[in-house]
Amino acid sequence: MKILDKIPFRTAIIMTIFLGFAPFVPEPHVWQKLKMLVAGDLGKPIDLFDLLFHLAPAMVLLAKVYRHKTGANQSEG
Numbered sequence: 442m443k444i445l446d447k448i449p450f451r452t453a454i455i456m457t458i459f460l461g462f463a464p465f466v467p468e469p470h471v472w473q474k475l476k477m478l479v480a481g482d483l484g485k486p487i488d489l490f491d492l493l494f495h496l497a498p499a500m501v502l503l504a505k506v507y508r509h510k511t512g513a514n515q516s517e518g
Contacts, residue, residue, distance in 0.1 A: 445504055451503055456498035463495065497501045 462469045474492040477483040483492070507513075 445501070445508065448501065448505065450502075451506060453498060453502040457502045460495050460498045469495075 461471055464470065470491055474483060474488060474495070477488065478492070483489065
């Protein structure tokens with residue numbers, strides 16, 4: 442996962458904040474799509490793609506934090 446190690450934490454955090462909360466008005470897409478998911482209304486492919494698109498930076502950030510905590514990035518030579 443060398444590509445994951447090349448992404449700085451600062452960049453991952455900024456992307457998570459901006460894409461996670463975009464658009465800021467009237468409500469973030471992630472929040473809107475999660476409400477749709479709970480209600481059972483998240484059925485269109487574009488809605489699923491939109492949810493995954495907005496959550497992608499958060500998944501990258503979580504993977505980076507996991508690798509940092511477990512020391513996985515140091516064991517690769």
